[in-house]
Amino acid sequence: MKITFPHLGNTYIVVKSILDDMDVEYVIPPFSNKEALELGTRYSPEMVCLPLKINIGNFIQAYELGADTVLMAGGCGPCRFGYYSQLHREILIDAGYPMEIITLEIGSGGIGELAMNTLKIVKKNMSRIQLPLAIGRAVKIAKRLDELEMLSFKIRAREREQGRVDKVYRSFRRKAMEKCGSREITNLIRQTEEELRGVVLNHRANPLKVGVVGEIYTGIEQFASFEIQERLGRMGVDVERKVTVSNWIIEHMIKKGLHLPRDLRYQEAASPWLGAMIGGHAQETIGNAVMYAQKGYDGVIQIFPLSCMPEIVAESLLSSVEHELGIPVLTLIIDEMTGEAGYMTRVEAFIDMLEKRRECEKHEVGRLLSWN
Amino acid sequence: MRSDGYYLGIDIGSVSTNLILTDKNGNISAKLYKRTCGQPIQSLVQGVNEIVLGLGCPNIIGVGVTGSGRELAGVIVGADIVKNEITTHAIAAQSFIPDVRTILEIGGQDSKIIILRKGIVYDFAMNTVCAAGTGSFLDRQAARLGLPIEEFGDLALQSSSPVRIAGRCAVFAESDMIHKQQAGHSKEDIVSGLCEALVRNYLSNLAKGKDIFEPVVFQGGVAANTGIAAAFERALDMKIIIPEHYEVMGAYGAALIARQRRMSDSSFETRFTGFEAMKRSYSTRSKDCDGCAGMCEIVELISDGLVQARWGDRCGKWSFSKAER
Numbered sequence: 001m002k003i004t005f006p007h008l009g010n011t012y013i014v015v016k017s018i019l020d021d022m023d024v025e026y027v028i029p030p031f032s033n034k035e036a037l038e039l040g041t042r043y044s045p046e047m048v049c050l051p052l053k054i055n056i057g058n059f060i061q062a063y064e065l066g067a068d069t070v071l072m073a074g075g076c077g078p079c080r081f082g083y084y085s086q087l088h089r090e091i092l093i094d095a096g097y098p099m100e101i102i103t104l105e106i107g108s109g110g111i112g113e114l115a116m117n118t119l120k121i122v123k124k125n126m127s128r129i130q131l132p133l134a135i136g137r138a139v140k141i142a143k144r145l146d147e148l149e150m151l152s153f154k155i156r157a158r159e160r161e162q163g164r165v166d167k168v169y170r171s172f173r174r175k176a177m178e179k180c181g182s183r184e185i186t187n188l189i190r191q192t193e194e195e196l197r198g199v200v201l202n203h204r205a206n207p208l209k210v211g212v213v214g215e216i217y218t219g220i221e222q223f224a225s226f227e228i229q230e231r232l233g234r235m236g237v238d239v240e241r242k243v244t245v246s247n248w249i250i251e252h253m254i255k256k257g258l259h260l261p262r263d264l265r266y267q268e269a270a271s272p273w274l275g276a277m278i279g280g281h282a283q284e285t286i287g288n289a290v291m292y293a294q295k296g297y298d299g300v301i302q303i304f305p306l307s308c309m310p311e312i313v314a315e316s317l318l319s320s321v322e323h324e325l326g327i328p329v330l331t332l333i334i335d336e337m338t339g340e341a342g343y344m345t346r347v348e349a350f351i352d353m354l355e356k357r358r359e360c361e362k363h364e365v366g367r368l369l370s371w372n
Numbered sequence: 373m374r375s376d377g378y379y380l381g382i383d384i385g386s387v388s389t390n391l392i393l394t395d396k397n398g399n400i401s402a403k404l405y406k407r408t409c410g411q412p413i414q415s416l417v418q419g420v421n422e423i424v425l426g427l428g429c430p431n432i433i434g435v436g437v438t439g440s441g442r443e444l445a446g447v448i449v450g451a452d453i454v455k456n457e458i459t460t461h462a463i464a465a466q467s468f469i470p471d472v473r474t475i476l477e478i479g480g481q482d483s484k485i486i487i488l489r490k491g492i493v494y495d496f497a498m499n500t501v502c503a504a505g506t507g508s509f510l511d512r513q514a515a516r517l518g519l520p521i522e523e524f525g526d527l528a529l530q531s532s533s534p535v536r537i538a539g540r541c542a543v544f545a546e547s548d549m550i551h552k553q554q555a556g557h558s559k560e561d562i563v564s565g566l567c568e569a570l571v572r573n574y575l576s577n578l579a580k581g582k583d584i585f586e587p588v589v590f591q592g593g594v595a596a597n598t599g600i601a602a603a604f605e606r607a608l609d610m611k612i613i614i615p616e617h618y619e620v621m622g623a624y625g626a627a628l629i630a631r632q633r634r635m636s637d638s639s640f641e642t643r644f645t646g647f648e649a650m651k652r653s654y655s656t657r658s659k660d661c662d663g664c665a666g667m668c669e670i671v672e673l674i675s676d677g678l679v680q681a682r683w684g685d686r687c688g689k690w691s692f693s694k695a696e697r
Contacts, residue, residue: 034660034667163688170687227686319581328495341440342482346498349458356492 004067006055007032009220011245013176014142020181021134024121029062032223043095050305051217063097074105079280111257137182142246144189151196156233157207160200168195207238208354211292213285215304215311216243218334225303226340242288273317280310293327298354306335377433381627384441387480389415391423392623398631403620412441417650432644434634436626447681450645452630460625462486462493465589468615473585478594480507485578497578505573507594509542528599531564539569567599571607586610591618
């Protein structure tokens, strides 16, 4: 059995840590790329959302490198994602890449089903207690990875010499491929953190603050969103994103599975506009946008793949959030198009607008103060 | 250095390449609107030479470029500022109508709505994916009816009862139009129906959820079409202002931003490559980078057998590399 799994930002490092610690054979697919997208588009239903297509491309490229089993997350959130692994299986068979699919989800079989499925990857001679320990270490790594990414966003917006953060972060992603096991990975993360903190900052920088909301895959997988968060950073914009892999694992899998109290501030914030979970991350999208507005962010960018139902609902609600709380929102809908100019024109214009609005508000505040 | 001189503004769009020359105070001295014909480099180089005809070799003191081909154009002419179309259109409209609150802009390949409040851009939307709301759609339908696009608008004004044509999608609109045509409706009613369909598409697609207040300015190449302007007036029940230089507003805005840049920086020197550079021949070559799994499509600009510039990469490996000299 040689396992593979789809790319989602830095998730490969998390999964790698577990599989290394469990001494399981695996193949990491090449980072998502144009060819993966082409393969995925060729074999997937035309109307399906973009993440599934890129997933299929990842799997086929991993199959060609010798993988025969796919490890895939699942779930019963009312969005197409819950059905992905079934679709993956059928599409791969039809396309002539018969791969076994192990779905990690808390389905109708409850947590027992998840445990049974997870144990499928454990080698016979391995003590079963190793698995929860490896998972525990991986969850910690997931958390640190997300903190590292957010740190890179902060520093990129303020670096004095452009390109320093890109260099450190890219080399980190490459080096992580070569490390083995949770310990080595944790050390690499620590080193990278130090390198990032060592980047010389422009202390006069007062970057615009933009919150990224929307569908989880296009938010996290840089390839799918043509590296928009990094590009914003290079334009000197401080980006923040609340929806992360570790947040998903901790809040939606672990705490939910074990019925522990969850961080539901976003639900409270969203409730005047959207009082119920309608699938996907729609409620997070609204809630986080509201919280960004309350924290005085300059703007919000919503990203989602074409035809993503929960986010379409969120988009229409965001326009009232925009009006009522006075925070500008830009929506980017992503599909197979690789011509980025149209997106970048809108992003640039949005940033121009935020700058002008900030300037204008400053003047107004100045005037008000002088009257007092 | 002479104290007088001209600012050059260039808007290189998918359908047209527009140039403008302003004097040092920002007054328009010359303008040019020409079809890009799928060859942005050629139309740009020719355009720069054409606009200065009769002026000798004017002293260019600042260059601004905008439009979907702005990166390319910026390298060739040596632009001092490279700006997106939304910002340039807004600045240009404000210079003519300072209290403008809504800008409708329809170009060849995209359309935009820009909402201004208190003199700054407050909100905008841009359509780049749906052809039904753009000038290309009108071009195509005019060709189908055997009608020069210049006569399209006036013919629409002659209609007394426009037929209803589905405007949601260019494909539906086209089949709808053929049915109406075969059912025997007159050309002017069909053309007027098309104008209304485009305006309906624009308003429901782009202006959805936005408050449109007067003054409303309509610009971009399609503003030449009196039928569309009339359909906007009917749909919005507002007066539509079409500025004198509606077709080159993007280029004008780019020139104005270049001027602002020069005025605010005393050590400013233009990077304009000069008119000699416009006489060289340019070509481009694309290739896939194999440096990582990203496989970016790199564009190389070649002149005199040497690579002058590269772009299209996400990591900066190519675009930061020095040109071969």
